[in-house]
Amino acid sequence: MNKTALPKTQQQHYTKIVFLLIFMIIQLLSAGSILNAQKPKTSEILWDKYGVPHVYGKTTAEMYYGYGWAQMRNHANLMLKLYGQARGRAAEFWGEEYLHSDQVVHLFELKKHAVQEYKAQSPLYKSYLDAFVAGANAYAKAHPEAIQSDRKAVLPISPYDVLAHTKSMIYLKFLAYSDLIMPEKLVAQPGSNAMAISPSKSAAKHAMLMANPHLMWSDSFTFFEAQLNAPEYSTYGVSLVGTCTQIIAFNDHLGWTHTVNTIDAADRYELSLSDGGYLLDGATKPFLKRTDTIGVRQKDGSLKLEILEFKYAVHGPVLEEKNGKAYALRMAGMDNHQLLQQYHLMGKAKNWKEFETAEKMLQIPMFNVIYADQAGNIHYLFGGNVPIRSSGDFTFWNGLIDGTQSKYIWQKTHPYKDLPKLFNPSTGFVQNCNDAPWISTYPAQLNPLDFPAYMAPQEMGLRAQRAVNLVKNNPSITFVQLVAYKLNTGMEAADRFLPALLSAVKNTPDSTMANAAKVLNSWDKQTENTSKGAVLFAAWFDQLKPEMYAKAWDIKNPVSTPSGFKDDQQILLLFKAAIAEVQQKYGSIEIAWGDICRFSKDEIDYAANGGPGEYGIFRTIYYKGITPDKEQAYFGDSYVAVTEFGPKVRAKVSLSYGNASQAGIKQYDQLKMMSDKQLRDALLDRKEVLQHLEEREVYLP
The missing domain is CATH 1.10.1400.10 (Aminohydrolase, alpha-helical knob region)
Known part of the structure; x- marks a missing residue:
């Protein structure tokens, strides 16, 4: 075939085009491109000016390693305190004031549960848990100056510490808190506001989600805000400090939040003592007994050993004995071993089908789930492990149960299909403010008569009524209006x-x-x-x-x-x-x-x-006296996220008390934003993060 040479000027033109194409390809493959925005060449943490880490892992395991490192950087001494408590050795480390919490940990055998739970993890998820722990330990080793001397005894942490702490939080601080005898009582119980708006009720025709947990602003209830990125995973949200998965989060496709529900999955039984045991169906049964030795650090630094006896009835662990009676606690779901894995799969989900598959695991023993996604779906679930009971209504089971009759000792819990839930209700919204499931939308679409009488009470507080009344008559809610509803201080x-x-x-x-x-x-x-x-x-x-x-x-x-x-x-x-x-x-x-x-x-x-929810205030804040005429916020609106699932997800967020408890960590003053009733933009794209960059850390697990 004869080849005809191109004119010189035309050759130069094509040469320029080729070089331009090569240049464009290089740019697309560079760190600044949208395609590569979530895939840096090395694992790194970009810290924004609000103290929020944006973790980019080359693999999911490396992402979790960076997450452990980041949590330890911002909360090292708090984390080690929580892990010391979860081991049941806090009194050994820090003195007698922790003895009661150690006793509770030993009574409920959290270490034993943690060992069983670790063995039950899939090899893949076990690698993520191990990576989180490795990252936390690596930070502590690299920065010994950040660790208080009395906290170093807890190092190194283990996967068992993470699992025991998570079990302690979910079961002892949430599920059974009101049934336990605790030395301190909270003025307000953990709670939340949540709302999901469907496209039919949205001005932009996009689903929207409002997440707003209300917890104490310190100690084990502290939230940690982060963005987690890996090739097959990307979420923005919060975990409780010391836990390794986000419990409230959203991704490019969907999001969910929790509220504390009215579930009764923990029952307190009154037993009649008899001949060193207890009566059950007219016969005397012996307690199962075991002893543990707990060390108690004395003021002079010496260690005193205390041998404690723990008793167990068929109902569960015995909390106390007095006046010829013993009191035992039975909790549903204590043998759930995939709670953290369920949260991971919820965060990984890309659509409703994948999310519901994770939700159906029912490894999370309580909490309402409120959900929205990019496809326009919204959803409400009265989640958790509700015991299947032979009789009785909610009031009966919420009281003290007769432990002398075995008919009241439940064995199984309801499957997913039995739980109250809504999917895309015609009303165009779902809400929950720690109220019963029946008015999760309005007009109501759930009838309590369709469920067992013990499922939930028939009640609705003023805060939940406020939520419904804010949105029910607005047929076209804008994103700005939803933010304003969240910040509404009306009574x-x-x-x-x-x-x-x-x-x-x-x-x-x-x-x-x-x-x-x-x-x-x-x-x-x-x-x-x-x-x-x-x-x-x-x-x-x-x-x-x-x-x-x-x-x-x-x-x-x-x-x-x-x-x-x-x-x-x-x-x-x-x-x-x-x-x-x-x-x-x-x-x-x-x-x-x-x-x-x-x-x-x-x-x-x-x-x-803002103020207490009992007044019907949606901007829920609780105060405690600091002087005779001044009160300080300490409980309530903790994390806030208002998310719109349009073609590109956007969100407004805040974390009231900031994202670090460690001294010396630079972070933006979010209390000023609270006073001014402002939320900040969630930084979701790597380019946005770089524009607000405070520090960059590159790590090699």
Whole structure:
């Protein structure tokens, strides 16, 4: 074949095109390209200015290694304390104040459960768990200066520490907390707000998810925020410090959150003692007994050994004995061995089918699940291991159970198909604020009569009613509006009961009450930091009792009851007492909410907004007294994530107390954002992260 040479100018033109194509290919393969944004050539952690690690692993195992390193960097001393407690050796390390927690750990044999759980892991997931532990130990070895001297005794940590700590948190701090005899009691129980909006109710026609757990702002309830990336895995979310998988998260396709549900999966039995044992069905049965030796560090540094005896009935571990009775605790799901693996698979899921497959494992013994995805699906599940019981309603099983009859000792739990759930309800939204599952959307689509009477109570608090009332009449919710709903500081209690109070005051000649009524008339019914009247209203509302309402809560009118009062004179007496209390304590009944309630930490101090959920406040914050006239936020809105699943996922987030408990870790002041009612953009793309980069760490596992 004859070849015809191209003109020189045309050759130069094609040469330029070839070089341009080569250049473009090189650029696409470079770290700056979108294609390669999540696949760096080395495993690395990019720390943004908010103290959030963006972990990029060449493999999933390397990702988990980086996650262990990152957690230890930001929370080393807290993690080691939690692992020391999970071993049941905290009193040995740090003194008698930890003796009770050690006793509980030994009673429930958390180390034994951890060993069994580790053996039960799949080889693949076991490699991820091992990698997390290796990363945490590597950081501690590389940075001994970051570890307090009294924490070093815990090193090195083991996979058993992680598993025992996770078991302790889920079962002892959440599932059975109210049934255990603990030396400290929380003012508020762990809780959350959650909401999912379907495309039919979304202005942009994209599903949206609101995640908002409410936990104590310290110690074992501390959240750790991170982005985790590997070739087959990418999530953004939070874990509890010391646990190795994210428990609330989203990825490019879907997301989920939890709320503490009204599940009763832990029962406290009263046993009658008899001849050194206990009565069961008219016969005396012996306790199973064992002893453990616990070391207790003395103030002079010496170690005192204590031999403790633990007893077990067929019901479960014996918590205490008194007045001829013993009290045993039975918990569902204690032998679940795949909890962490289930969370990993939820995070790995790319669609509803894959997510539900993971969800059906039911390895997580409690928690509601609220879900949304890019395909437009939304979902609610009353999750957990609900015991199959022969009889009795929720009130019966939520009380003290007769342990002398074996018919009350349940053996099995309900499968996934039995649990209350919704998928794409016609109402266009699902919500949960620690209320029972029945009003998870509105109008209700779940009937409690279709489920066993012990499944959940029939009740709905004012905070959950606030959630429904915020969204039910809005047919086209924008992303900005959903963020605003999350930050809403209004009192549902004020909307419901203030008109009746003001009406009652009109009929009395008392000038003190009349002047106070003017304050409440001018009040915005919010708990903004400038709101004047909120303190007075709260002081009055705190005195109300359910029997005072004219209409009790009614499942047929779930978001407008209770309402009214039986006796106006009674509520006026309470109002007069509230006026005197506020005047005496603060010097004025017009004190602003933020003058009393503060977001403070170390030297930082800002006016706060939001308040307790019992008032029906969606911006849920609990306070404790720090001075006679000042209260400090310590519990409530912890992590917030509002996510829209459009063609490109976007999210607004915050972590109230910041992402590090270690001294010397630089991080952005998020309490100021709390005071200003602001959320920040979640940095999801590597280019965005690099624009807000604080530090880059390259690691080689």
